[in-house]
Amino acid sequence: MAWRDAKASKVRLLLFMASIILGIAAVVSIQLFSSNLKDNIQSQSKSLMGADYKIDSRQEPSPRAQAIIDSLKSDAYEVRFASMIAFPKNGGTKLVQVRGMHGGFPFYGTLETVPALAGTTYQTSGGALVDATLLLQFNIQPGDSIKVGEITLPIAGALKSIPGNSALSSSIAPPVIIPHRFVEATKLIQFGSRKEYEYFYKAADTLNLKRLEATLEPLLEAENADIKTHTGATERIGNRYDNVGKFLNLAAFIALLLGCIGIASSVHIYIKEKLKAIAILKCMGASRLQSFIIYLIQIAGIGVIGGCIGSLIGIGLQFLFPYLLQEFLPFALSVSISIQPLIIGVLLGLVMSVLFALLPLLRTWYVSPLDVLRVDEKAPQEPLKIRLLVFGAILLFLFLFSFWLIQNIVYAVLFVGATVITFILLASVALGFIKMIRLFFPKHWSFTARQSLLNLFRPNNQTVVLVVAIGLGTFLISTLYFTKDILLSKTEMGQSAERANIIVLDVQPNQQEDIAKSITEKGLPVLNNIPLVTMRMHSINGRLVNAIRQDSTRHIRRWLLNHEFRTTYRDTLMPSESIEKGEWVPELKPNDPVVISISDNLASDADLSVGDPVVFNVQGVLMETKVGSIRTVDWSQIQLNFTIVFPKGVLEDAPQFNVLTTAVPNEEVSASLQRDLVRSYPNVSVIDLRQVLTVVEDILDKVSWIINFMAFFSILTGIIVLIGSVRTSKYQRIKESVLLRTLGAKNKQILQITAFEYVFLGVLGSLVGLLLALISSLGLALFVFKEPFLPSVIPFVVFLPGITLLVLAIGLSNIQTVLRSSPLEVLRREG
Incomplete structure (x- = not known):
């Protein structure tokens, strides 16, 4: 019986199934990809680092740090720094990362080289x-x-891969490995050089790495060094994709929730249409249980089939993610397929379909055989206790599912709470709208306008169901779109690269004039000559940094206690900066107290506000300062931004080096300038921003593609839900339209009545959904993604009219049967 009845209602049930398929496909593809990524990172954790643990320092280790390093008997070590290299064969130059290596690194994984033996013989042969x-x-x-x-x-060999190196870092600063004994002879380690010392270890007892890290971390931290284990490396790699992962999980949650809404609204109207048939079955002797099970089998069967199809689509989709994210990952991502996602998809499809269809399904239990004869079309109602139990089960399912996705109980409660509040608000708006129309009914409007308004509150109306379905769909789609914009705004390149696309780093004071002359002789401008002074914090708010390090209850972030700040001095703000608090001081007179400007993130991490004192150690000289202003800095722009800026008149005599910028018109001029600078000044590094932007934009395009694809996937689910919700209301409007035709109404009048009704519903539902999406997106931006929120106008100029037109088009298509046939034909066909 379930099969026969389903064949007669296949169009409505196919739309119902589409909601399940798309929701399950999104969940399975994202979860399977996340599982593969996590498994790969864990299984390759040692190969990612190349060792069990390492100690690193951004300066030559202090005597105490060196004593700790020596006591652990390092098996391999290196010093790495950025520098320009040249190929004498053709004069080519390139910014690279030079790694002066000693010992048998890596202990796990391999240096893949051509020829293969070069990775093990380069140190003895003295090659690179x-x-x-x-x-x-x-x-x-x-x-x-x-x-x-x-x-x-x-050149001893071509380096194909090295543990822990990603395609992004290799594209911007490719690695060049040389024997450590040649580093001093290069004469590239000078004042201001950015360098890092790393010592690699192979542990005999890998189970006690956490204990070793806990013991050595405070000792090394006091000496401006750090210890990292291979397990910590996996956590750091996972954190890189944190916001993208949050968005994908949000997309999966929204896609599934849209599917649930589609199920609930479709089955509600579908079962309402079947009540007379159920009453007839009961007249013929069918029991309550039999009539209930007939439709339960239909819904459960569609859920299982939809879950299977959605799981298979999800498994196919997740193969795209490794290809699109390969530039991000410092290892090759292998994809494994298990039976688990298929089982999860089928179970989710079954639970979703039955749980969200349970309330309308239960109404079949309370249908009386007398309903065949009753004129009153009011649907039978299940007891309040049963209704509350079903609602409780739905909320529990949503909470457990969201908690499973995001692994955060607070966010799970907030997501479910926001959904419930949205549902209540939409239902309240719909009921309030109905009440307002009844109170202020426009009696002097035309017949068609009055008739369309009457349809909104007469018996058998679909106002609340459709406004909630349209509003929730719009709310979720718009929230996803606004969230997508939050993430993609971080992938936009700053416009400063159009003005300066070559940066010359590590320029010594005695080289400034000559390098500037080399640039201008080629007809190029010197756009900026920025001085850099390195320093460390000595005390913050009167507390010594060494004392703060020992305080386990500190509120100050650890990174800045060991950080070597590269600061500058100037009398103007950059276009990427704006004063948030305090007053910008451009220049100081002799004997004036030193005031500085700090970025908002430094103020937060150091627990500083305007007027607080900070003492800096400027290459051995202590300098007392106080915070004069706090700046908001747009770090997304590829240009030189600073956490600390001094006014003019303070640091001019301090040891410093400079950064010069210029703009080149094409690749040939860039190559010529780099060759000349590297030949004459081997210590400087030149960054060609055109190459960097090309690499970064390519990667960001792929990330944007993933984000846009998942957003589109969920938006498509929402559109399917809207089509299903409005389409199923067709069977509630046919009878009214036929009666109007019988009474003499013309096709034009029926079209106008239907159009007005669905325009009211579309505008009301989508407008309220959009406004609620603005509020929820602001909360997501501030508390989940921790990014600024600048709402796009696209949802208002596209979604609002677009969804309204979609609802109107589906509504008008619902009555085409009435318009094309005689009333008697329609009644026979629908009967």
Whole structure:
């Protein structure tokens, strides 16, 4: 009986199934990808670092730190720094990351090289391993030579991969590995050079790494060093994709929730249409249980089939993610397929369909055989206790599902709470709208306008159901769109690259004039000459940094206690900066107290406000300052931004180096400038922002594609839900339209009545949904993604009229049967 009845209602049930398929597909694809990513990171954790643990320092280790390093008997160590290199064969130059290596690193994984033996013999042969892509770019082969600073080395092999290196970092600063004994001869380690010392260890007892980290971390922290274990590396890698992961989980939650709404609204109207048939079945002797099970089998069967199809689509979709994210990952992501996502998809489909259809399904239990004869079309109501139990089960399911997705009980409660509040508000708006129309009914309007308004509150109306379905769909779609904009705003490139696309770093004071002359001789402008002074914090608000380090109850973030700040001095704000608190001081007179401007993130992390004192150690000289202003800085722009800015008249005599910027018109001029600068000044580094932007934009395009794809996927689910909700209301409007035709109404009048009704419903539902989405998106931006929220106008100019037109189009299509046929034909067909 369930099968026969389903065949007669296949159009309505297919739309119902589409909601389940899309929701399940989103959940399965995202969860399977996240599981694969987590498993890969854990299984390759040691290979990602190349060791069990390492100690690193951004300066030459202090005597106490060196004593700790020596006591642990390091098996391998390196010093790494950025520098320009040159290929004597063709004069090519490139900014690279030079890694002076000693010992048998890596202990896990391998240095993949061509030829294969080069990775193990380069130290004894005295050659260099150069990034394979870089060699292809400059048409260089193993056996040719490379100039690093003051020395020239043979190229022992092409470096294809090294543990822990990603395609992004390799594209911007490709690795060049040289034997450690040649580092001093390069003469590239000078004042102001950005360098890092790393010591690698292979642990005999890997189970006690956490204990070792807990013991050594405070000791090394006091010496401006740090210890990292391979397990900590996996956590840091996972954190890189935190916001994208949150968005994908949000998209999955919204897609599933839209599917649930589609199920609830579709089944509500579908069962309402079947009540007379159920009453006839009971007249013929069917029991309550039999009539209930007939439709339960239908709904459960569709849930299982939809879950299977959705799971298969989700499994296929997740194969796209490794390809799109390969630039981010420092390892090759292998995809494994298990039976688990298929089981989860089928179970979710079954639970979703039955649970969200349970309330209308229970109404079949209370249908009386006398309903066949009753004129009153009011649907039978289940007892309040049963209704509350079903609502409680639905809320519990949503909470458990959201908690499973985001692993945060507070966020899960907030998500479910926001959904419930939205539902209540939409239902209240719909009921309030009905009441307002009744109280202030426009009696002098035209017949068609009055008739369409009457349809909103006469018996058998669908106002509350459709306003809630349309409003929730719009709310979820718009929330997802606003959230997508929050994330994609971080992927937009700053416009400063159009003004300055070449940055010359590590310029010593005695080189400034000559390098500036080299730039201007090529007809290029010197856009900026920015001085940099390195310093560390000595005390904050009267408390010594060393004392703060020992305080386990501190509110100050650990990173700034060991950080070597690169500060500058100037008398103007940059376009990417704005004063949030205090007053900007451009220049100080002699003997004036020193006031500084700090970024808002530093103020938060250091627990500083305007007027607070900070003492800096400027290369051994203590300098007392106080916070004069706090700036908001747009860090997303690719340009030189600073956490600390001094006014003019303070740091001019301090040891410093400079950064010069210029703009080149094309690749040929850029290559010529880089060759000349590297040949004459081997200590400087040149960053070609055109190359960096190309690499970064390519990666961000792929991330944007994933975000847009998942947003589109969920929006498509929402549209299917809206189509299903409005389409199923067709069977409630046919009888009224036929009666109007019988009474002499023309097709034009019926079209106008239907159009007005659905325009009212579309505008009301989508407008309230949009306003609620604005509020929820603001909360998500502030508390979940921790990003600024600038709402887009697209939902208001596209979604509001678009959803209204969609509702109108589906509503008008509902009555085409009435308009094309005689009333008797329609009644026979629908009967």
